Amino acid sequence: MTEWTIEGTILTGTEFEPVEGRLVIEDNRITSIEETTVSSSTIVAPAFINAHTHIGDSIAKEAGLELSLEALVAPPDGLKHRLLAEAEPSTLVGAMRRSLRFMELEGIGACYDFREGGIEGVERLREAADGLTIDANAFGRGDAGVIAYADGYGASGAADERFASQRLAARGADKPFGIHAGEVDSGDINPALDLDPDFLVHMVHAEEIHLERVEDAQIPVVCCPRSNLVTDVGLPPVEALAARTSVALGTDNVMINNPSMLREMEFTSKLFDVTPKEVLAMATTNAASMLDRPDGYLAAGRPARMVLIDGDSDNLSGYVDPVSAIVRRACRTDIEEVILSPIEPED
Template identity: 60%
Template sequence: MHVEGTVLRGPEFEPVEGRVVVEDGRIVAVEETTTDSDAIVCPAFVNAHTHIGDSIAKEAGAGLSLDELVAPPDGLKHRLLRTASREAKVTAMRRSLRFMQRSGTAATIEFREGGVEGVRAIRDALDGLDIEAVVLGRETVEAMEAADGFGASGARDADFEERRAATRAADKPFGIHAGERDSHDLDPALDLDPTFLVHVVHPEPHHLLRIETEGVPVVVCPRSNLVTDAGTPPIADLLERTTVALGTDNVMLNSPSMFREMEFAAKLCDVSATEVLRMATVNGATLAGLNCGLIEPDREAKLLVLDGDSDNLCGARDIVRAVVRRAGVDDVMRVIL
């Protein structure tokens, strides 16, 4: 199989006219050649932070504070999750996952509430879909053991030492929210030696130094931070120090569209389109332990094909900038997962 068009090749997403050659689900070559295709061939996205269970409560809680919305155990989302039926949660999650797949997301890193049963519910929601999920269980060691790792709410919420030790012993990833409300929980989170941090909106200089020195990747979710009035993550400062990936966070607050997240990050923060596309693809894949996110030989062929002749994209002078700041779901021609 091959896919023709303007191919965004390699880690710099260099636009080249040609084709991607795929065998047995892997990219075997990127060939430069003349083509009549107007397609733009991109790596599919990796959404590095989601709470897909919140799909049962889209746009609930207008006007509430961050703690009132999501703080465990009695924030609005947790109350709604406890009262919703399993069938309702699985159906709602499946619809969000289906939308993510259709809009070019190959994989997501999901913080899954509900213990072991919550992990089983999202596995059921994923059944038959092509999108992958690295599922991080929450609340208990048993949830971590049933999942791909552990996703902690934040160091201010509980003592996670025992769960961190168990996750380390299981050789699984440990992610934790930190620095979302203020800087106070960043040092305790870093003391847990996490696989990655989520949010980091309010780092102080010594936090940035620790992140760099200790090599801790960060997932930023700028739309969510704006909606909850948390502030704006210093993406440019973080990119100078570590791997930064992009996530859409709570489905309750935001559509799980990586197109929207990329546009927002690119227009809000002083970072290039190439950096943002890297955050939305290979950087998330690296965090998830996946061999995708770039179009180059030996990578898995997780591809997003856009219509470069759509009314929205036709005439773009800078292809990467157009993909990041302008493209949307309506421009998707094909998703290859």
């Protein structure tokens, strides 16, 4: 048994209550958080969870910025899908691996990728993640058969096909089913909700009827504000969604944004009328409960998965509130260490 400790200002529990003191880790788990005076200026936060990515398009960063959303990413003929089809498998795997490594260094402990390319696409993500500590989850596409290989099903959108068999198969396999909805307009939101998904992605064009349905069924929503800015589809009603259901954050296509949750949190905090604490929850606890994860917050018994941030860096020195400092200001150079202990099977 190896026991070790981390000292600093620890953001504890689901409310991120700052506690000055010591966090004790034993066998990949937090065993206690002890309040005491320490000299460390480190801020200890839960590792972030990127709840929606497409890292396959790491091969085409900033490509097609002049194109409409449809011409850029709509299957099967959008630029992204043509580039994915043309790419050598080794090039694709290598590019995805670099995005995963980038996410690890940015304090991200898990990502949920809507992986294109069916079973083969899922296997390529596994290959890209081999040996890394980030928990890279592949949500498969294509027919229902992909679900046996994937961590869940990631549907492109209810305007593309019905997805009834995939929905059923995901439920049968006890794996999550997520679907894009309301990105360009509201037309695909009701059919997506009819599938009773485990979560929705985007919801930029959610109207009152959709908000009511989301609230009634308590379906979480992953918002991707930076992606929506780039593709010019409008901005999601984050405040209204957060008032009705649980909201998580994702960085969406690597093609159009780097997969940094620090940046996504900063944009979200500055674009919408939500508190820094609510935004940190979107990047940690909300995503963890949506995706049935045991991490996402720091407490005794939880897996030791956290990011250590230098509260006395040139960037953060003199901060007033540690949560605001992380959500609104911190950047990669402030990160001292990322600890991603493996999640034990019994968690």
